[in-house]
Amino acid sequence: MATEEGEINQNPAKLCRPRRSSAESASRTWVSQKAEKKTKEKRIKVILKKSEEERTEEERALLETSEDVVAELARRARQRQCVKKKMEEVEDSAEVLAVKTTQLSEAISQARHLVVYTGAGVSTAASIPDYRGPNGVWTLLQKGLDVTTTSLVDAEPTLTHMSLVKLQEKGLVQHIVSQNCDGLHLRSGFPQDALSEVHGNMYIEVCTKCKPENVYTRLFDVTERTAKFRHDTGRKCHRCRRPLRDTIVHFGEKGAVDQPLNWKAGIEAADDADMILCLGSSLKVLRRYPFLWGTDRSKALRPKLYIVNLQWTPKDSQATLKINGKCDEVMKMVMDRLQLDVPVYQRSQDPIFSLAIQLKSAELKTFTTKMLQLSDMCNNNTDTQILTDDLKPVCDEQLVATSPGGDTVKQDRDSKDDIKLCTMKPGWFGKGCRKRVVKRRRSSQVSIECVKEEVKEEGMETEETTSVPVSQPGQ
Numbered sequence: 001m002a003t004e005e006g007e008i009n010q011n012p013a014k015l016c017r018p019r020r021s022s023a024e025s026a027s028r029t030w031v032s033q034k035a036e037k038k039t040k041e042k043r044i045k046v047i048l049k050k051s052e053e054e055r056t057e058e059e060r061a062l063l064e065t066s067e068d069v070v071a072e073l074a075r076r077a078r079q080r081q082c083v084k085k086k087m088e089e090v091e092d093s094a095e096v097l098a099v100k101t102t103q104l105s106e107a108i109s110q111a112r113h114l115v116v117y118t119g120a121g122v123s124t125a126a127s128i129p130d131y132r133g134p135n136g137v138w139t140l141l142q143k144g145l146d147v148t149t150t151s152l153v154d155a156e157p158t159l160t161h162m163s164l165v166k167l168q169e170k171g172l173v174q175h176i177v178s179q180n181c182d183g184l185h186l187r188s189g190f191p192q193d194a195l196s197e198v199h200g201n202m203y204i205e206v207c208t209k210c211k212p213e214n215v216y217t218r219l220f221d222v223t224e225r226t227a228k229f230r231h232d233t234g235r236k237c238h239r240c241r242r243p244l245r246d247t248i249v250h251f252g253e254k255g256a257v258d259q260p261l262n263w264k265a266g267i268e269a270a271d272d273a274d275m276i277l278c279l280g281s282s283l284k285v286l287r288r289y290p291f292l293w294g295t296d297r298s299k300a301l302r303p304k305l306y307i308v309n310l311q312w313t314p315k316d317s318q319a320t321l322k323i324n325g326k327c328d329e330v331m332k333m334v335m336d337r338l339q340l341d342v343p344v345y346q347r348s349q350d351p352i353f354s355l356a357i358q359l360k361s362a363e364l365k366t367f368t369t370k371m372l373q374l375s376d377m378c379n380n381n382t383d384t385q386i387l388t389d390d391l392k393p394v395c396d397e398q399l400v401a402t403s404p405g406g407d408t409v410k411q412d413r414d415s416k417d418d419i420k421l422c423t424m425k426p427g428w429f430g431k432g433c434r435k436r437v438v439k440r441r442r443s444s445q446v447s448i449e450c451v452k453e454e455v456k457e458e459g460m461e462t463e464e465t466t467s468v469p470v471s472q473p474g475q
Contacts, residue, residue, distance in 0.1 A: 037069075044069055089310035092324045100323045101330055104277075104306055105337035107321070108172055111275040116164060117292070118178045118185070121280020121309060122327045126155035128182055152202065152221060153370045157188035157345045160279060163331040165189050166340055175269030177292065179281060181223075181248055186260070187352050188345065196266030198255065200247035203352060203372075206257050207237035207244055214239055215259050217355040219372040222246050228253065234366045238357075267291050273303040280327045283313040347374055 044066060047059045055063075063070060092100065108114060120128070165188050167173040177196045178185050183203040185195055205222045207214040214237055222233050223246050231245040247257050255261045270276075270292045278286075286292060294302040304320045307313055308330050316322050323330055335342050353374060 040066065041069060041073065045073065048073065086312040090324045091310065091326070097323070097325055097330070097333070100321060100325075101333040102337055103321055104308075104323065104330070105334045107275060107304065107306060108167070108277070108334065109338060111172070113269070113272045114167075114173050114275045114277060115269045115273040115303075116173055116176045117276060117278045117281055117283075117286055118160075118164075118176060118180060119279070119281025119283075119286075119309075120180060122158060122160045123155065123180055123182050123184055124280070125158040125160070125326075125328045126182075126184065128152060128155050152182055153372050155182060155184065156347070157184045159328040159342055160331045161185060161188040161190070162343050162345055163335050163340075166335070166343055168194060170340065172338075174272075175266065177266045177270070177286075179285060183352070186355075187350050189349070189351055192260070192262075193265065194269075195260070196262040196269075197247075197260040198263065198266065199249045199261075200255075200257075201260045202246075202248070204247050204260055205233045205235065205244040206247060206259065207240060207242055208257060209240055209242040210237060213258050216244060216357045217352060218359075219352065219356050220367055221369045222367075223248055224367055224369050231256075235363050238360070270294065270303075276303045276305050278305070278307045278309065278313070278315070279331075280309060281313070282309065282311060283307075283315050287314050350374075 044063065047055060047063060048070070050059075091097075161184050164173055164176060164185075168176075168190060175194050175196070176185060176190060177198060179199050180197070181200050181202050183197075183201045185197065186192065186201060186203070202221045202223055203218050205216045205218065207216075216235075216237075222244075225234050226232070226246045226248065228250040231248070232243045233246055235244045236242060237244055245257070247255075247260060249255045249261070255263065271294070273294065276293070290296075293305075305315060305318055306321045306323075307315060307319045308323045308325060308327055310324060310326065313322075332342070352372065
């Protein structure tokens, strides 16, 4: 007893040391077991890479006593291989493609109510990257690579876009539900009332405070300052002076505007459809909208599904016909079999120029992205509908405004770096691109702060070093 009292007196911390709870002990045990399991898996992976002759007796014994781990590693390998295979782009042979396009053209001519669902694959021919292809936006971001594209304003409607316009004119296509934000369906001349851009349009901003919503079509990418959960474009409604917002729907968001999403018309068209044609879409997002697939009908009454895509889609097993091919090539063959000429896109007939709302002089500095132009618009003698006192075209990477006296005044953009950032990484590409930009910006700030601290420690700080400018990308 005296010995215990002596120990307590020598080490009074024993009196206040908390006892480890059973839950904490169990947690520590679980963590250690998990670490041991990972170490064991790593060792077995190394062993499995060796040939049978290279393995030692001890390694063979470990494999025999760890059959469950070996089976789990084999299952994971099969799963990775399956995912990799689904990501591969496969093209049908010329003979198979000829047979399938004939079947597709016959189905289109016989359909009573055809609805078309389009994805990024219809715009890849316009140098706009897709999302999940080998060089897609998400694929490159997952690999830690930069997404580099030309200005999306330079893109023009492809053969597929123009083919759909012709099919709609002939009464063979009743509606398009598009996941694309590039605005190429609108620019191709497809009627807006027969178009549902369910993920938004990069050329459109709206005022949700006005009833009905006030829609502003622009000639430039309005998403320059926007991102996920941040949609204010920096301009205000001409009617109520409330902030305008873009129409883009990012992952994890719900559409908050009526147009150009046009969900009501899209759902009504899907309800009446007896045939659905999916062009250039992985369908990993659209499959989550059950009202687009007629799932409330019996299987015999559901619309027939035709898919044109280079990669696997989750709807392949339900499709009447799956064509592994590029959209432009397939649609060219289909239009030839239907004996229909594909109209050629002409910039002078692009409807976006007649739909565009005039910018006010105060709004000319609210964007730095490239503006869409008519051909030869940079000529000062050009007199077109959109050349007004409030809006002048962009020429040689400069804004051109008009003074009250009628003289043109050139306003230089902020910097070429800002233009490149906004052009190469628009807000509608998603949170991934924005996240990488923010990370670079923070790292540049941290590095400059470190330089300041070093200067302070050496006692060499001056007014110039105190006001070191941080290069901020244009927002």
